[in-house]
Amino acid sequence: MSVETIVPDATGECDKEVRRLDRVVIRFAGDSGDGMQLTGDRFTSETASFGNDLSTLPNFPAEIRAPAGTLPGVSSFQLHFADHDILTPGDAPNVLVAMNPAALKANIGDLPRGAEIIVNTDEFTRRAMAKVGYDASPLEDGSLDGYHVHPVPLTTLTVEALREFDLTRKEAERSKNMFALGLLSWMYHRPTEGTEAFLRSKFVKKPDIAAANIAAFRAGWNFGETTEDFAVSYEVAPAAAAFPPGTYRNISGNLALSYGLIAASRQADLPLFLGSYPITPASDILHELSRHKNFGVRTFQAEDEIAGIGAALGAAFGGSLAVTTTSGPGVALKSETIGLAVSLELPLLIVDIQRGGPSTGLPTKTEQADLLQAMYGRNGEAPVPVVAPRTPADCFDAALEAARIALAYRTPVFLLSDGYLANGSEPWRIPELEELPDLAVQFAQGPNHTTAEGTQVFWPYKRDPHTLARPWAIPGTPGLEHRIGGIEKQDGTGNISYDPANHDFMVRTRQAKVDGIDVPRLQVDDPDGAARLLVLGWGSTYGPITAAVRRLRRAGQQVAQAHLRHLNPFPPNLGEILTRYERVVVPEMNLGQLALLLRARYLVDVRSHHQVNGMPFKAEQLADALREILDEN
Missing domain, CATH: 3.40.50.970 (Thiamin diphosphate (ThDP)-binding fold, Pyr/PP domains)
Incomplete structure (x- = not known):
């Protein structure tokens, strides 16, 4: 949970209450044409420049251009930022910005009670609500009573803020995402200079459009500063301790x-x-x-x-x-x-x-x-x-x-x-x-084999004794002409070969080359060496797994963790590690593919924990699943 304390502003006076949080999860949601990805990206960039640790989860609609205001057309961007080291974009948003009824309906199920919801009331027309199955306005029927709802006429306020610009209403409405970005930037004390510079650069050939977007952005900031509906703003301090020195x-x-x-x-x-x-x-x-x-x-x-x-x-x-x-x-x-x-x-x-x-x-x-x-x-x-x-x-x-x-x-x-x-x-x-590693390569320069007759020739499949790699010869190099193609080659000479023994040798050699690749030994995070459960992952499950393991350890549970970068070949000590623990759990976003490979290769009992819903694991759900395994006899 976020830790909140009230702090004064720089003058020592509090016109509005300022609360300090250790972390926040925000989700921007709207039609795919509402600019939610751009809004989230700009908020993220300013958060990064401020020094917070962060993790994001953009979520795009599959349709290239779904009908406006429909559930399949909802686009969202979730950002988790904190004053400490974090690993995931967050399990559930603390704040939802919903640009229309579809965005609200598509995302309300992910919000915990007490979350803040900022809704663009201009879009909550009878037709727009009926399009997503609302029989009555959720803003009026009491269904949102468990949340802190901020009704804001974003479209109207944006159009009003841009009256002085020579824009049509439709053109002005397109800047409502910048108004929302300005409001959230005020709400969380985000820097503004970078966003204004970005808008000037993005619309450098259309200075009027740049000025209009900046005006909308500033209007959103000013709205947060002056309206009575937002009585609280929030601060999340930079995460200086989470980062080693560097740029x-x-x-x-x-x-x-x-x-x-x-x-x-x-x-x-x-x-x-x-x-x-x-x-x-x-x-x-x-x-x-x-x-x-x-x-x-x-x-x-x-x-x-x-x-x-x-x-x-x-x-x-x-x-x-x-x-x-x-x-x-x-x-x-x-x-x-x-x-x-x-x-x-x-x-x-x-x-x-x-x-x-x-x-x-x-x-x-x-x-x-x-x-x-x-x-x-x-x-x-x-x-x-x-x-x-x-x-x-x-x-x-x-x-x-x-x-x-x-x-x-x-x-x-x-x-x-x-x-x-x-x-x-x-x-x-x-x-x-x-x-950075030295990746320099040496191309073949000349003959590399002496025949029985004493003639110097080039053999394209003569191998390095350590890596089993064949020479890399650039086409056109005099004396290095050689045959290529998909038909099996004779060892050494590279000539076409249908010899069974040669094919057997070449197949086994290519396999041995991959098996012999030098990969680092797998490191296990097991602080006191007393864990009986190992959580083994690969790829993007690292963040959710690590977050879940941290939660269990804070609760006094002993859990080991390891994460694979090399999946073929496996690290040389993987088999020994798997046999060291009573239980091994492999969370992955499939139906247990790595678990299948580990069982086949090492003949060990590996438990698969999987999901295939198109979304990353949530840390708390994964922690609950691991907790159940730990509680087993």
Whole structure:
């Protein structure tokens, strides 16, 4: 719970009561055209600049443009910020800003009693309420009596504030999200300079529109300052103790991943090539990388998923750090070319931003159900390393790690993020250049084998004795001509081979190469070493699991926690860790895919705790489930 104390303002006088909180969860909700994502993003940016720790959860409608005022068209943005280290966007909002009846109805079930609700009363017309099934106004029928409701005519106030501008009413109404942002910025003492600078920059070619949005933003601030309905504002102090020294910025998972790919290409001194086809929620990576040609980045938007990965694999053959981005349905289409990359033994990063499935499924919701597809979704024995980031900021480091493996071992690598990480954001410490790994590669320069006759020749499948990687020869290098293709190659020479013994050897060698990848030992968080229960996770479950474990420990329970980044191969000490604990629970957003792999590999009893509702785990619900397991005899 938030801790509240009354504090005076800077003058020592309190015109309005100011309460200090340790954390707050706010959700902005409205039509997809109401600018809720922009509003949430701006509030987040100002909160990050203020120094709070934060975590966000944007929630988009699946329809490209659902009918206005309907439940399928509701878009929301949830932000959890605090004066201490936090890990999740919060289980339930303390504050809901509802721009219309649909937004209220879609989100009211998530609010605890006593939460604050700010509603745009202008949109609560009889027709708008009937559209979402309200027979009577929830603002008048007593159904909201358990909440602190602030009825605000946001649309009317915005239009009134912009009377002096040469705008139509419809154009003026579009700024109501800025009015709401100004009101919430006053309510939580957020800085305003950054938002005003952002608006001037965003509408630099339309200065009248910029001025109107700034005026609406200031009007919202002034409304909070002067109206009697808001008698209290809140302060959440910066979380200085939660952050190591450094320069920080707010970053989303897809943006961090994009920066990680650029950093990897610079550390490897290779051009970065992205061959991709737009698909939710991976498209932002294509958009971002297309902006960075100055770093040697080349992006290719292909006509389909197969062409995208085909171009990327061609770029890998040509000596680039090659990447293809997609989501689950796209991985299915790319599977044949991934198998070709396994056979060619070329470095290629396959970035899968997982979403709800199967088929088109829930394109704007999150899931972790592509793990088995990444592990086995190809014909034949085609092993591929798998790496998974655990937080939005960690996507940067995971991209560097995936690139390290791909370049050192000459193999395609899966990077499994998901929609929760991709769209969520948190503070990120910008690393110093010397902190980044050295990913330099050596291309083949000349012959590497001496025949029985004493002739120097180039063998494209002669392997490094430590990594089992084959040489990477740039096309056109004199003397390094060699055959490529999907048909099985002879060991060493690379010639086409149908020899059964050679095929057996090549299959086992490719598997041994992946099995032998150097990955760090798994670290277990078990403070006193007395825990009997281990909670093991992977990917984006890190935040909810850690938050749940913290709650249990504060209640006196002994619980150990570990989190996997490398899913193929597993860390070398994972088997020993699993046998150390009486119970092992694996929470994941699928029907138990990692648990299945662990049971098969280590022959241990692993309990799966799963959900597939398109949303991340809530920390309290997960803590309750773990508490029940701890209470078992």
